[in-house]
Amino acid sequence: MPIMNYYKSILLTIFCLICSTAVSQNISEAQLEALQRLTPEEREAVIGSLLNGGNVDGQDKPLAFPRVVLPAKGEEDAISTLQSLQGLGPLELLELLEVEEPQTPEDWLASDISFYMQDIVLEPFGYNLFEGVPTTFAPATDIPVPPRYLLGPGDTVEIQLFGKENRQYSLVVTRDGTINFPNVGPLNVMGLNFQELKERILDYVAEKLLGTSVSVTMGALRSIQVFVLGEARRPGAYTVSGLSTITNALFVSGGVKEIGSLRNIQLKRKGKLVQTIDLYDLLINGDTKQDVRLQPGDAIFIPTIGSTIGVGGFVKRPAVYELKNEKTVADVVRLAGGFRPDAFPKFSRLERISDHFERGYINLDLSESSGLQTTIKTGDILLIPPILEHYISGVRLARHVLRPGVFEWYEGMRLTDLIPSPSDLRPQADINYLLIRRETGPERLVSALSADLEMAIEYPESSDNVLLQPRDVVTVFNLSPNRSETIQPLLEALHLQATSQKPFEKVTIGGRVRAPGTYPYEQGMRVSDLIRAGANLSEAAYRLNAELARHEVVEGTKRQTRVIQINPEAALAGDPDADILLHVNDSLMIRELQEWRDQLSVEITGEVRFPGKYSFNPNDTLASVIERAGGVTEQAFLRGGIFLREQxxxxxxxxxxxxxxxxxxxxxxxxxxxxxxxxxxxxxxxxxxxxxxxxxxxxxxxxxxxxxxxxxxxxxxxxxxxxxxxxxxxxxxxxxxxxxxxxxxxxxxxxxxxxxxxxxxxxxxxxxxxxxxxxxxxxxxxxxxxxxxxxxxxxxxxxxxxxxxxxxxxxxxxxxxxxxxxxxxxxxxxxxxxxxxxxxxxxxxx
The missing domain is CATH 3.10.560.10 (Outer membrane lipoprotein wza domain like)
Structure with missing residues (x-):
């Protein structure tokens, strides 16, 4: 986030200025825990406040309209966290900005650690519902008043008369439950709902005011006082609109603590339980029928959380869930939204604390109904692993191609079926050396082979058009010299398979080739194939003679090196005497042309007849180049000549x-x-x-x-x-x-x-x-x-x-x-x- 980068830069600057004199405190576990409770935005705002003077009294400073306020949950936590962090040095504050967020399934999938060995952190479900609530609560006043709305003292009734009389009145319900109707008299409305009020006034006007019709609406509604108690973030008495519901009051109180229940929130009226609301119905199903309207004096009680179970891994909503009527694994999987498409329920696992307070594990096959009907207990953690990343019947195309990815494999598939034309490659692709990584056998042992795409396209029936197998990885290189990043993992896999009977299968080419390095050895590989792997000879290569070093183990007791002279030009032309078969660990060195150097130049400026850059040969002198520049002019100040050298x-x-x-x-x-x-x-x-x-x-x-x-x-x-x-x-x-x-x-x-x-x-x-x-x-x-x-x-x-x-x-x-x-x-x-x-x-x- 930009704000995080901004604060980091400020913190680093401040730390560099004061590190020689300031003595900072160590971060305590309580401070770290307090900061982790905040959202990333709240965390940055808290640390930013510390850098700007640290307003820790919880009082908002005057701001111009419009104003942005902390969430109701964050306001309380941010103030207490801000107070707890006072005195920390810039370095510690910088570390706090790096507090890790809870992992997602994508994080678990990207990790190199086995799924069951990872630290899977689950958040309680549903409590973030209240994180986006403003510190001031103003319920909507422009919505229709429901017919069953009960009138009470303070409500305003708007009455419009038309016909014989045309008048408009705003009548407030008095404390004794009446409205004073001009020219008619007091009318008792105590205990009536809005629909009953309209009917009574219509009858009253029809009886008392002949020839006059009436329209009845509600004006400003009264405020009512309710109580939010139990495990609310800010329990207490609250004055809310007469249209408020249970959830409105919960929002005003800052929401539910994480130790409070979301599934058993109780509405009590005059000491009696009149409604229970399960917020999971609202969160999961969007069902608001339990969210009834409040009346004066109502008490909303939030009990402590009941039994819980954690559902982690590859479900749609990994979290810690509160149990109500759920009894089986199938019930909690339904709570978690079901399995993700990349889940592998067959190897699921249930972690459970036994009666002897020991943690045990139960393997479940959730692809079968018997596994789904397993009974759950409070404190269980259900883990759903992912499917394996590797593919069984596909072929992967990688690196310097226009459309990399995994493609369907079919019997008889060849290289040109995967890459029909060089136009499918990116510009400057090396079409003469494609590397194929292959896995064979039940052990999935790794081997390597190369292909010449140019020859495969020209001769599609030849062996150059390699017959592909499932799980092959075809890599296309560009002409750059650095190929080690791609080849190194393959070489490491081959190295792990090496034994005394089957050595590490590699060959090396160096010197004047475009891509020197170590490459996998292939059966039947020749000198020309190794030059092709090195992206061919460079322009500085000496084509008439090269040196092949062959390392051989003699009688199983020692290793010796034999040098073979090779003619690279003849090898590339197909001469069998030069294009010999290679052995494992062979190393080919391509020499450089004699006197080959990049063009040498010297720059002469100032008082010479023809200033400019001049090429020169080794052993040329400065005087000879000045002569080539036409010599010095009559205005030349030779004693003041300046000669510069980069070395x-x-x-x-x-x-x-x-x-x-x-x-x-x-x-x-x-x-x-x-x-x-x-x-x-x-x-x-x-x-x-x-x-x-x-x-x-x-x-x-x-x-x-x-x-x-x-x-x-x-x-x-x-x-x-x-x-x-x-x-x-x-x-x-x-x-x-x-x-x-x-x-x-x-x-x-x-x-x-x-x-x-x-x-x-x-x-x-x-x-x-x-x-x-x-x-x-x-x-x-x-x-x-x-x-x-x-x-x-x-x-x-x-x-x-x-x-x-x-x-x-x-x-x-x-x-x-x-x-x-x-x-x-x-x-x-x-x-x-x-x-x-x-x-x-x-x-x-x-």
Whole structure:
């Protein structure tokens, strides 16, 4: 249900937020029992109320019209259940949403457990009649008043005069039982029913008002007070309409408790029993003749339930029934609506508690009258099993077909009678390998055979058009490589039958076939049949040579493997020397063509004359593909070339994840010191959290640092050559004029390149370093991704340290000032380097 999924998501969210601090209670058996008494809708409403503040006082909050109220049964139970669940944690509430509903016969049938071994839970019959009753009861007022309705004080009589006089009166019956008729006088109506009242008024008017006719109807009816006592859900005195019946009063009181009787509800008037109602007549037969109208002061008494019997399994209404006049099994089966069509009454069972308080079992054949006439006792449980699921005289067609199912079998039925044409199959069906599961003998031993539908249709009189037997299962596969889900159960059945005299009958094919795997072995099976089972050779298969491994037991003492060389192409062509007979456990390996690979490609974008994707062969270099792309343009900025490799990106992601875990561990250690921490530890914790957030958002690029200038200047130099791999990307930007300053500076930004300006100058232009800067650990990232650090002082010496266009100067965080965790220093460098690479890639893409 959508509401259940909604509450589950809320509960999971709340639990994740508070699980570290909240201490929840265990669910008691009483709480679980209280929740099980509710319907699924009531259960969700109760838990939803807990999540929204828990209104446990039983008082409805103001709602706009129209309003939806709990059932009368549910209102009382929901309030008490809501009170009992106060204090449970979100996890326990989530578990309560999973309370299982009573099982149905379909559940019993779907279970793998034997029917008599299952937990068959039965609900008492009839008590859900009162579950849909609103909390306020308003009987119908627009129905005709029956002629036998007895008048009493408070009833309103509508009188209309016409003819000589035309007047209309609404006359209320007074406490002394009279109505005051204007111009006529008081008229005593006490003890009269509606029909007698009409006759008396007609006579009265005819006698007193000559030339005048009269119409008499009932207006507003009086309310009467009745009592509902005994095993009612809310026993007490109730004011109801004068038209109310016994069932109306039961609805007002919330219905009958499960310990109350539905078959012996008594109506008492002035201390005498005047009516008994059996609600089973209403529920089963729709008979309302016992549902008489109430009179003031009537008492409805609900006694405790009498003898009961449970009827479970494959009857139309499995439940626990209250007994009245039922004496035999036939009587209670009639109560349960009779047997279902899939019932097997011949093997029914009666569970009975003996006089010695021991549970025993009586086997009954309810297909015979003698079994149906068995006498029943209170507390008995009658179980009706289902018929067996397997079919005896049918043939099943399964998997990749348009009309799967069980079909009638007849003598002489062949495969093409079941599948007349390939048009009966779904698209991309494998018509050359159909698998047939067969059961033979009284033990129903399993065997397997295959068929070629194409050959069967072309040659219907041949052995390819297999003669089918009862209980055969014909499976049609598609051309996908995964067939194990269907074949595995059959292989398991064959494995269970294996003995030392009859080994597990299987063969295996692997390598370059479309559906490699293990398949059932068939008598007379050849190499071509196994290739057919594997959905034939793939386009990458080496057709001239394959390897057949044959496993044989030698003299009953050891197993050895012999390798046989096979020509698959010749085997498929029918060459008897190649298409040899297979043995049990043979394994055929189809080799791959030499140098067979999926098409390799590299993408070159940016400042080349013909950008795009280029195919390449193994051992091709990047320089050779750039030459095929027409070389670089005059605007190419070779020092800023970006070379990306997928394998490196995956490795970077693994390293980022590892670093993230290590920093999380460091932060957890700092958290243990936080209670009595000094300022330094608190600063470290804050800095580590920020560092962890940046690391989690870092994006791996897989950038490989290359010297594109040297590579193109000396394309034959093996030291600078880059061998290509699938998915490589090269991006060559145009000429760059900026120098970027990142990290612990006052204003991280990019500056226009000034010849001769060193790193100090660019850092000064960014406002200088912050107090948290690691001055001696600053480094320079070249536009090609190479990193240089100073050796003699952080500025360094030498041409390699000169700032060039496209370079980035990084001033990292001095983690020594906030923590002794040396790992954090390296992490800051990783983050900055990844950010530089991502920025460069994004710049080129834009």
């Amino acid at each position: 490196l990106r995956e490795r970077e992601e693994e390293q980022i994840e590892l670093l993230t875990q290590r920093i999380e561990s460091d932060l957890a250690s700092l958290a243990l010191q936080a209670a009595n921490a000094d300022m330094q530890v608190q600063q470290a914790q804050s800095a580590g959290g920020a560092l962890l957030s940046k690391l989690r958002s870092a994006q791996a690029t897989g950038r490989l640092v290359i010297d594109l200038q040297a590579m193109l200047a000396n394309p034959d130099d093996p030291d600078s050559a880059v061998l290509l791999k699938e998915g490589d990307q090269l991006m060559i930007p145009d000429v760059s004029q900026e120098v970027t300053v990142l990290g612990e500076v006052q204003f991280p930004t990019s500056h226009l390149y000034v010849k001769g300006l060193d790193r100090n100058g660019y850092i000064d232009r960014s406002g200088g370093m912050t107090i948290n800067a690691a001055e001696k650990q600053a480094y320079l990232v070249r536009s090609n991704g190479a990193v240089f650090t100073g050796r003699s002082g952080w500025f360094g010496r030498g041409d390699s340290m000169n700032v060039q266009p496209g370079d980035t100067i990084v001033v990292p965080l001095d983690t020594q000032k906030v923590s002794r965790l040396q790992l954090w220093t390296g992490v800051t460098g990783v983050i900055y380097n990844l950010a530089i690479a991502v920025a460069a890639v994004n710049g080129l893409n834009n």
